């Protein structure tokens with residue numbers, strides 16, 4: 280790996296001082312193709328600036344907190360006590376990490392297996408097929424394969440759908456424009472199981488999302504239904520993220536650093552690790568090791584606002600993998616527009 284970096288053209292070499300950003304971006308814009316040894320031939324649009332590249336070895340420190348939701352879902356006889364313990368745990372996890380994993384969450388493994396299976400089938404379709412349900416400038420739902428995060432291309436493909444269909448959005452970004460537009464999902468042709476699995480799964484996600492929202496309200500000392508009124512005409516979205524194997528995982532990211540902009544996110548990841556969370560304590564990137572059948576929950580920007588910054592929305596990213604493909608399925612809970 281170090282070997283390869285020495286073969287990089289000057290403008291892409293890691294620099295500790297005096298990074299010549301302009302030079303970097305100039306080449307970046309040219310979409311200049313890089314070839315270094317037989318290892319990798321990738322478009323420079325994918326190449327992260329040195330300070331954002333993954334570390335050669337991920338910090339194998341602690342994992343994010345793991346929380347058992349059973350006290351909220353199947354309350355035992357002493358349920359008052361265990362519920363307040365649970366909300367305290369959730370409060371600490373939201374405050375210290377902004378991220379946690381949940382088990383005994385009530386989502387049937389059948390629904391999850393079904394959606395994982397149709398998602399893998401979808402991404403394995405020929406490009407022409409996937410492009411038939413491609414996102415466009417008007418409608419952001421459907422397939423997309425060239426998303427950029429912070430202006431660097433991600434090594435991933437996605438499929439997005441709205442949970443309420445059609446979904447209402449402001450027609451423009453103009454603050455005085457009150458016009459709304461209705462947007463509908465796109466579905467691949469001759470693939471009814473795909474739509475069925477997505478629709479069944481989003482129903483399960485919705486139950487879990489509202490359970491979590493209530494627990495988070497309680498953990499802030501609020502009535503449990505405090506946030507529930509904001510979800511009429513919700514703009515909640517489900518995404519399928521597919522990360523193909525990447526020949527240059529030391530230079531790229533599956534998904535660049537970002538925060539989620541919704542209320543909270545419920546993420547199902549497969550058994551391939553890739554998600555890294557920026558630890559609040561020291562800013563280190565921590566790999567979230569997959570726990571079978573668990574979901575990863577994170578506080579997103581709107582809870583940060585609703586909690587008056589008590590719970591912060593935390594940066595995360597996905598490292599690429601040279602050998603294995605990876606699938607993740609985030610459910611982004613959003614209120615009405």
Ligand SMILES: O=C(O)CCC(=O)C(=O)O
Nearest residue numbers: 520534548554597607609
């Ligand atoms: O794939 C993952 O583990 C995380 C994906 C993510 O952060 C997102 O879709 O917002």
Ligand SMILES: [Fe+2]
Nearest residue numbers: 537538539595
């Ligand atoms: Fe995210």
